[in-house]
Amino acid sequence: MTTLSCGIDFGTSNSSIALANDGEISLVPVEQTHVTIPSAIFFQRADNKAFYGRTAVNLFFDRQQGRFMRSLKRVLGTPLMKHGTVVNGTTMNFSGIIASFLKKMKEKADAVAGQEIENVVMGRPVHFVDNSPESDAQAQAELREIALRIGFKTVEFQFEPIAAAFAHEAQLTGEKLAIVADLGGGTSDFTVIRLSRQSVRKTDRSSDILANTGVRVGGNDFDKDLSLAAIMPELGYRSRYGDKQLEVPLKPFHDLAEWSKVNFLYTPKLIMQTRQLLFQSHDKKRYKRLLSVLENETGHAVLAATEGAKIALTDQAEYATPFDFVETDFVIPIRRTLFETAIFGEVEKIVASATECLQNAGVRQQDIDLVILTGGSTEVPLIQAEFKRLFPNAAIADENKLSSVGLGLAYDSQSKFGRNSTRQIASV
Template sequence: MDTSSCGIDFGTSNSSIAVDSNGAISLIPVENGSVTIPSAIFFQQRDNKAVYGRVAVRRFLDRHSPEGAGRFMRSLKRVLGTSLMKQGTLVNGASMNFSTIIAGFLKQLKDKAEAQVGHEISCVVMGRPVHFVDNNPAADAQAQAELKAIAQRIGFTHIDFQFEPIAAAFAHEARLTGEKLAIVVDLGGGTSDFTVIRLSNRFINKPDRSSDILANTGVRIGGNDFDKDLSLAAIMPELGYRSTYGEKGLEVPLKPYHDLAEWSKVNFLYTPKQLMQVRQLLHQSHDKMRFGRLLTVLEDETGHALLAATETTKIALTDEVIHNAVLDFIDPDFVIPVTRGLFETAIQDEVAQIAESARQCLREAGVNSDAIELVILTGGSTEVRSIQDTFKRLFPNAALADQDKLSSVGLGLAYDSRAKFGSTVKI
């Protein structure tokens, strides 16, 4: 009889699903052969139908075609545990709650996995950050409860959770020979999480790994925060950020710029009230050219395109010392040169907090950095040069493993689903 369970990594930036089907664990191709899909949704204006992933991104960026009209969303994971879950949002004029929106995204992952294995999957281990919300246990518990309710809503009947860095460790463990003391560095779009854990391929099928997990820590800082830092340091000043207006030389309101630099807040800027305020300030602005660009972005609703250009710049600065951010959707010849040094200065406070969370994990585990034999890097933000340099300094004697940065959590969650559910549920 067929048995199946799965692991779902619902990430702030990217997501994946892996299955344990009759003892064979594998990642499911979820978009054009890729085992990861951007956590992005686009609701078409003509019928409010949702498309997902790379298709959603392409539809949104192709704003000049009929298919490009609609509502784009990213970073939905960051809404869990916040008041926005209850408030909901307008999608092409129709009120929609975020549980419905997230459920649609996760359901299409489940459907693809079930099509691959040929039957319904009822068991899931959902990945979760160590902290959905920092320093707020009630909101953290609420976020997990909301995600569990969504999993039940799309048809899962047996649901468990695992910390994402632990899942990443499980994925790497299958390739190990011998025993290693490891720290997992999981830097995603919304959170940075750490686990100190003893790993061995002999431990893979142990039903209880609590004795091997020495400590977990996390902080709600990730790649999206790097995007925001870079945007405020390099991009927003060219849109009038911190410019002045009026006879008294007052600084323009900063909130629109901060919201425009966050994926989860951009859509809330496109209101008549906000447009009216910016138009009024433009008349009194001391830098009408730059401040006028802010109005152009709000009128054309190109905030997500602005963030996409910022993210592209961030990624390019991994290999390039200087990158030209092309913002031709604001003005045909608008290009901003951005240096890696500026980027690294902009994110230095966040990098310091990330490093401190890793050191806290060591303290809670009761081990010195010299004792760590393996550093497992997972999540797209571990590509950032200053992050790599920081962890090489913290663990100079450890080997670095960074295979499958975007998919190891999903794979590890499937290993965990096998350990937790085994063959107890028959399909």
């Protein structure tokens, strides 16, 4: 009988699923021919029908009527999982929303496999929630329940950076002491691990995995920092109002700069408050832009433009970011130097977590032979420069940035669920 299992990388920004079928590992096309899918859902206003991935993104930016949701992974382990949200007038819980997204991916994999897949290894960050073991355990339990809910019978977990290491290991010649830096949309995770091609089929890797660390900082935080530094001031952030020269409320701007909070801004109460403050504003031109965003529900478009600027600044020293959906001919020029200054504190946290991983593993920077960079945030020039500075003698591997975790989880599922597996591989 065929031994079949899969690995699912449910990411903050992008997701993937890979099959392990009698030793063959392959990514599943989850959206047309694409093997990754944006972790996004759009609920159509007319009937609450759900659309996923690129289709969801396109419907939203085509200004179709409905509710757009992203960064759902960041809700796991938080009180929002219990409170739920209102979608087009209907109360929905986040467990069901996430389940619908993952079920769509599973259906694609089942169709490719030609049968129902019962065994899965789910990827997880080293910390879903920083400094809270209880919330972290809760997040994993919630994700396990969702996986069972959509039809899996057996659910295991693996740290995402370990999975990325497994994906690269199959291509190695010789032995390497590696550090994996997995910088996604919501978290940055690190693993120090001994790799060799001969170890791919080992069922017990616990002696090879020397240390894991992680911090809840990722690309979404870079977006927020850039937004608050360059975009929000042009919408009236930190401007003044009234005779007493009071600072305008800051919370709406902070929420507008964060993917997981934008949907909660469009309330009659906040819009009315913003209209009232506009009359007393000392910077009516800019503050009126905030009102426009709230009234027209274009917060996600603001964030998308900010993310676009971040991506453009990977290759360009300066980028003119268009915001014509807020105001005609409205453009904000942004320099890479401003972006790097804005994210410097987050980068320090990332570097500190990587350094802690080395210390926990009992190895020195010069001992590392290979640095494996995975996740879209590793494209940021400042991040790349920091890792080259930290590990000047190591080779850098950064292929398959968005799909290596999914592939590695499938390799891990093969070890866990394969015919000869004793299921002793180090896992969560």
